[in-house]
Amino acid sequence: MKVSIFGLGYVGSVSAACLARDGHDVLGVDLNPQKLALLRSGKAPIVEEGIQALTREAVESGRLQVTDDVTAAIGATELSFICVGTPSSANGSQDLSAVVRVSEAIGGALARKSAFHTVVLRSTVAPGTALELIKPALESASGKRSGVDFGLCFQPEFLREGSSIRDYDHPPFTLVGGDSPVSIEALRQLFGHLPCEFIATDIRTAEALKLVCNAFHALKITFANEVGRIAGALDIDSRQIMALVCRDTRLNISPAYMKPGFAFGGSCLPKDLRALMYLGRARDVDTPVLSSILPSNQIHIESVVERVLADKRRRIALLGLSFKPGTDDLRESPLVALAERLLGKGLRLSIYDADVSLSRLIGANKQYIEDAIPHLGELLAESAEATVKGADIVIVGHPLAAVWEAVYAHATSEQLVIDLAGNGDRARMPSNYWGVCW
Numbered sequence: 001m002k003v004s005i006f007g008l009g010y011v012g013s014v015s016a017a018c019l020a021r022d023g024h025d026v027l028g029v030d031l032n033p034q035k036l037a038l039l040r041s042g043k044a045p046i047v048e049e050g051i052q053a054l055t056r057e058a059v060e061s062g063r064l065q066v067t068d069d070v071t072a073a074i075g076a077t078e079l080s081f082i083c084v085g086t087p088s089s090a091n092g093s094q095d096l097s098a099v100v101r102v103s104e105a106i107g108g109a110l111a112r113k114s115a116f117h118t119v120v121l122r123s124t125v126a127p128g129t130a131l132e133l134i135k136p137a138l139e140s141a142s143g144k145r146s147g148v149d150f151g152l153c154f155q156p157e158f159l160r161e162g163s164s165i166r167d168y169d170h171p172p173f174t175l176v177g178g179d180s181p182v183s184i185e186a187l188r189q190l191f192g193h194l195p196c197e198f199i200a201t202d203i204r205t206a207e208a209l210k211l212v213c214n215a216f217h218a219l220k221i222t223f224a225n226e227v228g229r230i231a232g233a234l235d236i237d238s239r240q241i242m243a244l245v246c247r248d249t250r251l252n253i254s255p256a257y258m259k260p261g262f263a264f265g266g267s268c269l270p271k272d273l274r275a276l277m278y279l280g281r282a283r284d285v286d287t288p289v290l291s292s293i294l295p296s297n298q299i300h301i302e303s304v305v306e307r308v309l310a311d312k313r314r315r316i317a318l319l320g321l322s323f324k325p326g327t328d329d330l331r332e333s334p335l336v337a338l339a340e341r342l343l344g345k346g347l348r349l350s351i352y353d354a355d356v357s358l359s360r361l362i363g364a365n366k367q368y369i370e371d372a373i374p375h376l377g378e379l380l381a382e383s384a385e386a387t388v389k390g391a392d393i394v395i396v397g398h399p400l401a402a403v404w405e406a407v408y409a410h411a412t413s414e415q416l417v418i419d420l421a422g423n424g425d426r427a428r429m430p431s432n433y434w435g436v437c438w
């Protein structure tokens with residue numbers, strides 16, 4: 001394919017050299033004359049393993065050329081990548097001025113081109129940028145319609161400096177959000193050979209994913225470092241601990257616990273987290289990330305309380321009480337915490353949990369619930385159906401099929417169903433539906 005690349009920094013230079021290596025004709029565009037001069041002489045403008053040899057071969061073969069003429073670059077190619085910088089502004093938002101300027105320039109060039117063209121944004125941007133900023137810039141400068149006269153895609157770049165050529169060839173997946181099937185197919189032609197899945201999604205999801213991935217990587221590093229500081233203070237080898245953490249691919253390095261839903265709780269997670277934080281505190285080790293986990297969890301519960309209170313109605317059905325389905329363990333259950341908060345606000349609660357029966361509760365579990373909800377017996381209902389029928393608001397806490405069937409069968413259009421379980425079928429919901437974070 002004939003491809004132009006706008007912005008010849010780390011991402012643009014690596015993409016240019018790799019695409020030329022893969023047999024495509026690449027035209028690089030940058031504002032910086034020094035970068036253009038370096039590339040013209042066969043030298044890469046960045047330091048990166050393998051990039052000098054790859055760039056030299058690409059330039060010598062004639063498959064990589066550079067220009068500062070945007071119109072010529074758009075006219076001579078069928079697809080353009082935007083790889084300009086999106087640095088942080090003082091308030092943490094992204095400075096999108098370079099992305100907008102380059103889009104206006106590309107739009108101006110599109111006005112003078114009759115053939116269909118694909119524009120692919122690869123710079124990291126916040127969700128909404130492509131559709132709310134780039135698309136209008138391209139459309140108003142070109143007088144053409146995105147998705148019809150030209151295609152607009154967002155494709156996050158997953159390369160890391162230092163190993164970028166290897167990362168270019170082995171991404172976790174190729175993710176493309178786009179408004180034109182022709183453009184998505186063009187990207188499949190460029191990247192479909194890579195040893196990974198090619199996933200087409202919507203543009204905003206693709207934009208969000210890159211930010212979320214990088215935030216997760218930063219979180220992982222900080223988690224490991226906080227564990228390291230505590231372990232160091234305890235004279236335990238943190239590298240061995242974290243290596244063992246990673247050996248558990250069932251619960252640790254796995255999709256487990258990675259689904260947005262309701263707050264966590266139970267008899268182990270909060271207790272053991274507090275114990276770990278205490279070990280640090282007792283040795284003057286600050287662990288701000290670990291320390292913010294329980295407050296964040298509480299905010300999650302409060303968001304549901306606020307939603308219920310905003311409704312102004314008083315009769316609440318709570319389906320599920322134990323910290324997860326299939327157990328009657330109520331200790332530190334977030335659903336018990338929610339019930340406590342709602343009762344404290346003077347709301348009328350009816351609770352159904354097939355696994356919780358007062359007569360069967362014993363020991364620490366019984367003591368816990370007697371302290372938290374002293375009159376629980378009066379609030380427990382006989383069936384999910386009875387609970388749903390008498391309520392204004394139905395809160396589903398456990399992802400159980402039997403519970404949902406009762407909701408689908410008996411909820412009415414006046415009721416509000418709040419889904420904390422994460423598996424409600426909106427299409428079968430006769431009532432208003434609100435997912436706790438979706």
Ligand SMILES: NC(=O)c1ccc[n+]([C@@H]2O[C@H](COP(=O)([O-])OP(=O)(O)OC[C@H]3O[C@@H](n4cnc5c(N)ncnc54)[C@H](O)[C@@H]3O)[C@@H](O)[C@H]2O)c1
Nearest residue numbers: 007008009010011030031084085086098102123124157161
């Ligand atoms: N560096 C990485 O490892 C990496 C990885 C993934 C994603 N990203 C994202 O990719 C984007 C680019 O990152 P980078 O590190 O390559 O940036 P960079 O600052 O190294 O390069 C940006 C280039 O764009 C050029 N430029 C600016 N305005 C231009 C215009 N109007 N026309 C043509 N060229 C123009 C600049 O001269 C510069 O050469 C950023 O959004 C970044 O967040 C970077």
